[in-house]
Amino acid sequence: MSPFNRTATASVLYDAPGPRARARYRVFGVLSLIGVAGLLWFVYATLDDKGQFNPALWDVFQYNTVQQRIVDGLLATLEAFGLAAAFSLTLGALLAAGQLSDHKPVRWACTAVVQFFRAMPLLILIVALYYAFFATDPMWALVLGLTLYNGSVQAEIIRSGVNAVPRGQGEAAYALGMRKTQVMASILVPQAVRSMLPSMISQLVVTLKDTSLGFIITYHELLFVGKAIASQPTNSAGFPYIPVVLVIGPIYIALCLLLTALARWIEARGRRGANRRTSTAA
Amino acid sequence: MGFLFEDDNFALFRDGFLQTIELSALSALLALLLGTLLAAFRVSPVPVLRAFGTVWVTLFRNTPLTLLFFAVTFGLPRLGVHLSHLTFAVVALGGYTASFVCEVIRSGINTVPLGQAEAARSLGMSFGQTLTLVVLPQATRTVLAPLSSVFIALPRNSAIAGAFSVGEIFSTQQAFSEKGYSIFAIFFWVACAYLLISATVASLFRFLESRLAVAR
Numbered sequence: 001m002s003p004f005n006r007t008a009t010a011s012v013l014y015d016a017p018g019p020r021a022r023a024r025y026r027v028f029g030v031l032s033l034i035g036v037a038g039l040l041w042f043v044y045a046t047l048d049d050k051g052q053f054n055p056a057l058w059d060v061f062q063y064n065t066v067q068q069r070i071v072d073g074l075l076a077t078l079e080a081f082g083l084a085a086a087f088s089l090t091l092g093a094l095l096a097a098g099q100l101s102d103h104k105p106v107r108w109a110c111t112a113v114v115q116f117f118r119a120m121p122l123l124i125l126i127v128a129l130y131y132a133f134f135a136t137d138p139m140w141a142l143v144l145g146l147t148l149y150n151g152s153v154q155a156e157i158i159r160s161g162v163n164a165v166p167r168g169q170g171e172a173a174y175a176l177g178m179r180k181t182q183v184m185a186s187i188l189v190p191q192a193v194r195s196m197l198p199s200m201i202s203q204l205v206v207t208l209k210d211t212s213l214g215f216i217i218t219y220h221e222l223l224f225v226g227k228a229i230a231s232q233p234t235n236s237a238g239f240p241y242i243p244v245v246l247v248i249g250p251i252y253i254a255l256c257l258l259l260t261a262l263a264r265w266i267e268a269r270g271r272r273g274a275n276r277r278t279s280t281a282a
Numbered sequence: 283m284g285f286l287f288e289d290d291n292f293a294l295f296r297d298g299f300l301q302t303i304e305l306s307a308l309s310a311l312l313a314l315l316l317g318t319l320l321a322a323f324r325v326s327p328v329p330v331l332r333a334f335g336t337v338w339v340t341l342f343r344n345t346p347l348t349l350l351f352f353a354v355t356f357g358l359p360r361l362g363v364h365l366s367h368l369t370f371a372v373v374a375l376g377g378y379t380a381s382f383v384c385e386v387i388r389s390g391i392n393t394v395p396l397g398q399a400e401a402a403r404s405l406g407m408s409f410g411q412t413l414t415l416v417v418l419p420q421a422t423r424t425v426l427a428p429l430s431s432v433f434i435a436l437p438r439n440s441a442i443a444g445a446f447s448v449g450e451i452f453s454t455q456q457a458f459s460e461k462g463y464s465i466f467a468i469f470f471w472v473a474c475a476y477l478l479i480s481a482t483v484a485s486l487f488r489f490l491e492s493r494l495a496v497a498r
Contacts, residue, residue, distance in 0.1 A: 121441035212346035216445040241356040256344035
């Protein structure tokens with residue numbers, strides 16, 4: 001067994017198995033395989049039994065107009081996500097700068113804003129914005145709500161990243177005669193962003209998932225389109241709620257996994273760069 | 283601001299508040315049980331169970347909670363499952379949160395240094411002793427902080443249940459809006475309710491942390 005497998009199998013809990021333990025694990029393996037297969041079969045059988053694989057129920061997806069609506073919904077989701085991502089990163093940078101400010105009132109105000117919007121349920125925020133300002137244009141209620149909430153979270157991520165840079169870095173820069181702005185912009189923030197990029201991207205995954213809240217304020221994003229397709233009473237086979245979930249769910253999951261893969265790739269790249277630098281320094 | 287104490291608005295608000303607490307508590311319980319089970323799967327020596335846990339967590343963590351509520355509320359009745367709206371909401375919210383709880387517990391177990399378990403085994407401790415006396419006490423302490431953010435997020439996420447026919451604070455907000463009260467006054471009271479809940483959960487976890495803290 002290679003040393004890499006040792007950590008991968010979480011062996012803090014048990015020793016490397018001997019022949020008898022391996023035989024026992026094989027028995028457990030076969031039993032749990034039967035269990036999982038039984039569970040999957042049960043799900044399939046229930047769906048089949050209730051006629052959810054009836055081709056007539058899936059007919060809607062063959063119409064070009066329906067396909068076009070799903071694509072439009074996906075684009076609307078991505079539009080809200082793109083705007084919210086850009087705005088929340090900007091707001092997060094501003095709030096983090098405020099929280100790290102030398103002026104007490106600025107620091108307090110920014111901290112209060114961050115704490116308040118982090119504690120607020122996003123849905124409450126979005127619906128309040130929708131009723132108060134954007135009753136005709138739900139997209140901006142969604143984007144603004146997402147921006148306020150995720151901006152606050154991003155601010156906390158950036159702030160903790162800046163604080164996690166070794167203190168000697170900032171002190172050395174001050175000793176070289178740099179001003180606070182210079183220290184921040186050219187020493188602390190680049191290092192903080194590098195170490196915090198994976199967390200920032202996982203927060204972007206949360207932003208992407210939360211765009212589906214637009215469904216509740218009638219923004220025509222993917223889930224809203226799905227509900228509209230599912231509740232059309234045109235089909236004789238019934239309402240295709242489950243087919244719609246089986247089509248839309250994988251789209252969301254694929255988008256989130258793509259973003260997560262991006263985060264992993266950046267993390268691996270960052271680590272490689274750091275290693276290269278330490279090896280040349282040594 | 284004063285509208286809350288007119289007519290029987292306060293009763294409506296109080297009912298919504300209690301329903302939010304009930305929904306959050308039940309979902310937290312389900313999430314904790316299911317999450318621990320999934321974490322046990324994910325660290326087990328049986329590859330099939332590990333794969334099952336990984337696939338489950340990947341699916342649920344990357345599905346929007348709104349879609350999950352949608353699937354449970356509209357999908358399950360098509361399969362002949364008819365339960366109350368509250369039960370549906372507990373299933374969706376608990377199932378979603380369980381995947382986060384699982385990840386927290388799993389990473390907590392993985393942060394315990396390998397040497398600790400090796401030392402315990404070389405002293406002749408059995409699997410059960412190693413787990414309950416050495417690994418779990420250390421893992422619990424590291425797990426508490428991330429677990430508290432999961433359980434602070436849970437009551438916030440429970441607001442989505444209001445859009446799926448559960449009478450909690452969000453649906454109270456909707457009802458007040460339809461009655462035509464000022465949206466800012468409504469938002470103020472709803473905000474107070476949620477801040478109260480998350481402050482309570484946070485102080486509960488701080489209390490637990492201080493109880494379990496040891497000098498290192």
